[in-house]
Amino acid sequence: MMFEQLGLIGCGLMGGSFALALKKAGLVKRVVGYSKSPATTERARQLGVIDAQAPSALLAAAGADIVLIAVPVASSEATFQSIRPMVTVQTLIMDVGSTKNDVVQAARRGLQDMVSSFVPAHPIAGKELAGVDNADADLYRGCQVILTPTEVTRADHLQRAAEIWRALGSRVVQMTPQAHDTTFAAVSHLPHLLSFAQMNAVCGQSDGENFLALAGPGFRDATRIAASDPSVWRDILLSNRTEVLAQCQLLRDQLQMFEVAMQSADQAALQALITQASNARAQWRMSAIA
Amino acid sequence: MMFEQLGLIGCGLMGGSFALALKKAGLVKRVVGYSKSPATTERARQLGVIDAQAPSALLAAAGADIVLIAVPVASSEATFQSIRPMVTVQTLIMDVGSTKNDVVQAARRGLQDMVSSFVPAHPIAGKELAGVDNADADLYRGCQVILTPTEVTRADHLQRAAEIWRALGSRVVQMTPQAHDTTFAAVSHLPHLLSFAQMNAVCGQSDGENFLALAGPGFRDATRIAASDPSVWRDILLSNRTEVLAQCQLLRDQLQMFEVAMQSADQAALQALITQASNARAQWRMSAIA
Numbered sequence: 001m002m003f004e005q006l007g008l009i010g011c012g013l014m015g016g017s018f019a020l021a022l023k024k025a026g027l028v029k030r031v032v033g034y035s036k037s038p039a040t041t042e043r044a045r046q047l048g049v050i051d052a053q054a055p056s057a058l059l060a061a062a063g064a065d066i067v068l069i070a071v072p073v074a075s076s077e078a079t080f081q082s083i084r085p086m087v088t089v090q091t092l093i094m095d096v097g098s099t100k101n102d103v104v105q106a107a108r109r110g111l112q113d114m115v116s117s118f119v120p121a122h123p124i125a126g127k128e129l130a131g132v133d134n135a136d137a138d139l140y141r142g143c144q145v146i147l148t149p150t151e152v153t154r155a156d157h158l159q160r161a162a163e164i165w166r167a168l169g170s171r172v173v174q175m176t177p178q179a180h181d182t183t184f185a186a187v188s189h190l191p192h193l194l195s196f197a198q199m200n201a202v203c204g205q206s207d208g209e210n211f212l213a214l215a216g217p218g219f220r221d222a223t224r225i226a227a228s229d230p231s232v233w234r235d236i237l238l239s240n241r242t243e244v245l246a247q248c249q250l251l252r253d254q255l256q257m258f259e260v261a262m263q264s265a266d267q268a269a270l271q272a273l274i275t276q277a278s279n280a281r282a283q284w285r286m287s288a289i290a
Numbered sequence: 291m292m293f294e295q296l297g298l299i300g301c302g303l304m305g306g307s308f309a310l311a312l313k314k315a316g317l318v319k320r321v322v323g324y325s326k327s328p329a330t331t332e333r334a335r336q337l338g339v340i341d342a343q344a345p346s347a348l349l350a351a352a353g354a355d356i357v358l359i360a361v362p363v364a365s366s367e368a369t370f371q372s373i374r375p376m377v378t379v380q381t382l383i384m385d386v387g388s389t390k391n392d393v394v395q396a397a398r399r400g401l402q403d404m405v406s407s408f409v410p411a412h413p414i415a416g417k418e419l420a421g422v423d424n425a426d427a428d429l430y431r432g433c434q435v436i437l438t439p440t441e442v443t444r445a446d447h448l449q450r451a452a453e454i455w456r457a458l459g460s461r462v463v464q465m466t467p468q469a470h471d472t473t474f475a476a477v478s479h480l481p482h483l484l485s486f487a488q489m490n491a492v493c494g495q496s497d498g499e500n501f502l503a504l505a506g507p508g509f510r511d512a513t514r515i516a517a518s519d520p521s522v523w524r525d526i527l528l529s530n531r532t533e534v535l536a537q538c539q540l541l542r543d544q545l546q547m548f549e550v551a552m553q554s555a556d557q558a559a560l561q562a563l564i565t566q567a568s569n570a571r572a573q574w575r576m577s578a579i580a
Contacts, residue, residue: 144506187501188509200544216433222484230568237564245552254488254494259538262527265528274520277485277487277489278518278519278523287504
């Protein structure tokens with residue numbers, strides 16, 4: 001499994017890291033990259049993340065036998081549309097988006113009959129610091145990658161996609177786009193939303209600055225993800241809003257149980273609620289490759 | 291500033307670490323300890339955290355010139371009451387509780403005229419693993435300690451309390467019990483509550499186990515504090531419930547702004563909300579001693 005040319009569309013942290021990882025693993029001969037910002041594309045070339053700069057997504061895809069789309073999810077459809085003329089049934093196309101239902105729909109509309117070449121992918125990886133300067137050949141080592149093929153996805157492409165991610169040290173999990181979006185609404189999108197809301201709730205108070213000055217390690221960890229990129233998360237929350245809103249309602253129901261227990265000073269009920277959470281969290285271990 | 295005898299009531303992580311730190315700093319000659327569980331007191335002696343075991347809180351306080359009460363906040367009043375006969379105006383009494391209004395009230399009732407000897411203290415420190423086995427002479431190094439004296443607190447005791455914590459490497463901050471409780475409802479108690487509610491919301495779903503298996507570093511950090519000790523947190527949430535419920539309402543208001551923006555697919559509003567949170571979190575740095 002060796003690719004001649006990777007067409008990289010979006011040379012940020014995720015895309016740049018994929019290019020570096022593919023090179024390091026000896027899986028690709030050359031990388032042609034395009035980013036919306038010419039400065040980013042130029043920087044990616046300087047850093048050796050890509051070998052040549054393309055002036056458009058279309059030209060980044062030209063001649064590529066593998067294309068990675070690593071753009072904000074809201075830009076997916078326009079990107080699929082623009083590369084459509086260069087895509088053949090032999091081209092393996094993947095993305096790295098954090099939502100999948102909407103990306104699959106965007107691919108159907110944008111790629112039309114070539115949608116069978118698209119293997120939707122979501123690597124559960126990231127860093128505090130975005131941008132190509134933080135691209136890292138080992139970003140995907142030890143992480144999970146979710147592949148969400150549809151009924152039209154070519155089996156050979158799906159197979160190769162799984163092999164690539166495994167070769168980069170990732171663990172591959174397969175599920176439907178819908179199951180993916182429900183899962184990540186629960187364990188990623190809602191936690192981000194709550195983290196944003198917590199920061200704003202503290203800062204919105206007149207003494208907010210004083211409160212923050214005294215916050216400790218618990219607050220630090222609970223709100224770490226609030227520092228995430230606003231455009232990226234605006235897109236994720238909007239594109240998966242049905243599932244996120246449903247998870248938000250479940251959270252509100254749970255909050256209410258705590259509130260009722262506190263209001264009625266019900267020690268036993270409160271202890272039971274906390275014990276359930278504490279046991280579940282103490283038993284949980286993040287999946288990782290040994 | 292050298293103490294003859296520390297009476298340690300509650301030989302867990304917080305109390306045990308204080309005893310070890312005081313010894314390491316050469317600030318105390320001997321430590322007499324008492325815990326509700328005789329096994330804990332025995333273990334504390336085996337570990338050298340205390341030098342002698344007392345069969346009661348009263349006898350742990352007997353002959354002590356400094357008393358540290360490190361019991362669950364709900365047990366504060368009973369503890370103050372039981373040591374009252376051994377307390378003089380010369381005895382410096384401190385606690386390490388995470389709420390202060392209720393502890394101050396408990397001290398008024400329990401210590402009566404000796405309440406002037408009590409300096410309410412809350413060191414912002416802790417560990418995942420509780421218990422005397424995890425006691426650590428350096429637990430308080432580099433952390434903040436909030437002292438919340440009242441109008442009856444003796445100035446000389448307050449002064450000595452501040453000196454002790456500084457000698458242990460902590461940064462001392464002084465505020466009213468009420469300001470303390472509002473602050474920590476916002477930056478500690480509500481984050482814990484949200485973390486508990488998040489765990490329960492995920493686990494309460496039929497696919498909860500599958501969701502958890504795919505959760506990544508964002509979830510790990512956002513829910514880390516959900517593994518906290520249930521009895522300790524039941525007490526904290528109950529004893530500070532007025533403030534916690536008020537903070538919870540502010541959080542609900544913020545959540546609703548996000549929900550409305552998602553429901554109406556209002557990109558600009560959502561981006562503004564996230565940007566506010568992201569900037570605030572990116573600029574925030576946890577206070578630490580240089």
